[in-house]
Amino acid sequence: MTRTAPTFTTAHLAPVPDETEAYDLDVTGTLPAELDGRYLRNGPNPLPGEAPGHLFTGHGMLHGIRLRGGRAEWYRNRWVRTKKLSCEPPNRGDRAVHSANTHIIEHGGHLLALCEAGFPYEVTGGLDTVGPYDFAGRLTTAMTAHPKTDPVTGELLFYGYSTTEPYVAFHIADAAGTLVHSEPIEVPGPTMMHDFAITENYVLWLDLPAVFDPGRAGMPFGWDDDYGARIGVLPRSGGTVRWFEIDPCYVFHVGNAREEGGSIVLDAVRYSPPAFLAAWHGDDRPAAEARHAPTAERGALHRWTLDPVAGTVREQRLDDRTVEFPTVADEFVGRPNRFLYAMGGPGLVKYDSNSGAAAEYVAGPDDRLGEAVFVPAAGATAEDDGWLLTISTPGDGSASRLLVLDATDLHETAAVRLPRRVPAGFHGSWIEEEK
Numbered sequence: 001m002t003r004t005a006p007t008f009t010t011a012h013l014a015p016v017p018d019e020t021e022a023y024d025l026d027v028t029g030t031l032p033a034e035l036d037g038r039y040l041r042n043g044p045n046p047l048p049g050e051a052p053g054h055l056f057t058g059h060g061m062l063h064g065i066r067l068r069g070g071r072a073e074w075y076r077n078r079w080v081r082t083k084k085l086s087c088e089p090p091n092r093g094d095r096a097v098h099s100a101n102t103h104i105i106e107h108g109g110h111l112l113a114l115c116e117a118g119f120p121y122e123v124t125g126g127l128d129t130v131g132p133y134d135f136a137g138r139l140t141t142a143m144t145a146h147p148k149t150d151p152v153t154g155e156l157l158f159y160g161y162s163t164t165e166p167y168v169a170f171h172i173a174d175a176a177g178t179l180v181h182s183e184p185i186e187v188p189g190p191t192m193m194h195d196f197a198i199t200e201n202y203v204l205w206l207d208l209p210a211v212f213d214p215g216r217a218g219m220p221f222g223w224d225d226d227y228g229a230r231i232g233v234l235p236r237s238g239g240t241v242r243w244f245e246i247d248p249c250y251v252f253h254v255g256n257a258r259e260e261g262g263s264i265v266l267d268a269v270r271y272s273p274p275a276f277l278a279a280w281h282g283d284d285r286p287a288a289e290a291r292h293a294p295t296a297e298r299g300a301l302h303r304w305t306l307d308p309v310a311g312t313v314r315e316q317r318l319d320d321r322t323v324e325f326p327t328v329a330d331e332f333v334g335r336p337n338r339f340l341y342a343m344g345g346p347g348l349v350k351y352d353s354n355s356g357a358a359a360e361y362v363a364g365p366d367d368r369l370g371e372a373v374f375v376p377a378a379g380a381t382a383e384d385d386g387w388l389l390t391i392s393t394p395g396d397g398s399a400s401r402l403l404v405l406d407a408t409d410l411h412e413t414a415a416v417r418l419p420r421r422v423p424a425g426f427h428g429s430w431i432e433e434e435k
Contacts, residue, residue: 016045022076024071030414038066042103054219057099057101059099077420102115110122110133112133114145116160146196168185168193186241187205190211191207191212202233301319344360364394372389387413388403
């Protein structure tokens with residue numbers, strides 16, 4: 001019998017076999033001269049011949065492009081050299097044995113490759129691995145791949161989830177990078193909490209029915225109809241979590257949250273139970289989950305409005321498009337935002353929460369765009385005054401491009417031709433050069 005290769009190792013997601021670098025890259029259009037920094041992106045990329053078993057378990061590979069003075073100076077890619085990649089024999093409870101394959105951020109002068117299964121891995125500006133990073137020994141849990149930087153205080157708020165108690169632990173690092181606060185968050189079981197949200201005064205938790213199952217092969221998380229679904233609201237000033245029950249669903253990625261007229265508003269991409277299972281397992285769903293019929297539906301942008309006084313929550317579907325990887329400008333994280341950007345269908349979608357309108361950038365017929373990273377223009381006076389950076393991956397195996405789109409109207413300002421195909425990956429950041 002001929003075995004079909006998993007979809008996460010083919011077409012746009014097919015891994016590359018090696019590390020390389022190139023200089024003085026070709027540019028079409030005009031790169032804004034003020035873009036001075038590095039666009040960095042992370043994603044799973046198993047070694048040649050490896051069968052990771054699930055998209056989320058491949059070794060992390062970083063891709064970077066250095067922009068300066070209207071030029072694309074270099075591209076390079078590097079595996080994150082974790083203990084898992086080097087096949088070091090693990091010590092019991094070693095939180096550095098995992099694939100750092102999901103995100104890359106900068107905080108407190110450290111570049112951190114993230115994966116929610118364990119500690120971050122610090123890397124250099126040239127993408128070489130320094131080693132596991134535990135905030136000078138203060139971090140003793142895993143760390144989410146989706147921390148939030150408060151745009152006013154500079155604090156990094158994050159958490160880790162675990163298959164043993166405490167199932168969720170909340171952490172805060174100050175603007176200088178020192179871990180200054182840790183506390184457990186009580187949830188009823190070992191839930192897979194992939195993302196969360198902050199506002200000026202609150203932290204929002206997503207306690208959803210993707211639950212650890214030690215008897216499950218491969219990725220040991222599955223859907224549990226009996227677990228329930230709820231959003232938790234924790235005052236940042238201290239106190240207890242207040243929980244709001246919602247209809248069963250799953251959220252991989254949050255767009256933003258904000259306080260609005262006494263309410264708390266959360267925008268995120270919602271998956272129904274069958275849509276989650278289709279995305280999580282593909283065609284290999286366990287028979288026990290077959291009662292959730294296959295569906296063409298995927299994630300769609302939704303809004304939850306929580307009223308802390310009345311104790312109510314209202315859910316609203318904002319759009320019928322299939323979207324993922326919602327983002328906002330960094331300076332509006334946790335604050336009222338007008339614009340939200342998401343990967344959608346054959347391109348990118350820009351949502352305007354004031355008018356309810358949505359604009360689209362449509363990519364080539366066989367191209368897939370990655371997450372849009374917003375970079376503000378110098379002296380910007382409007383929320384969308386800046387650029388969106390994203391990698392375009394063709395399905396035919398030819399070279400990828402770094403696209404620079406004008407965020408105001410989504411027109412293509414410039415495209416940097418990369419020396420190779422870059423697999424469609426997960427999350428990235430713009431790291432501005434220090435002046």
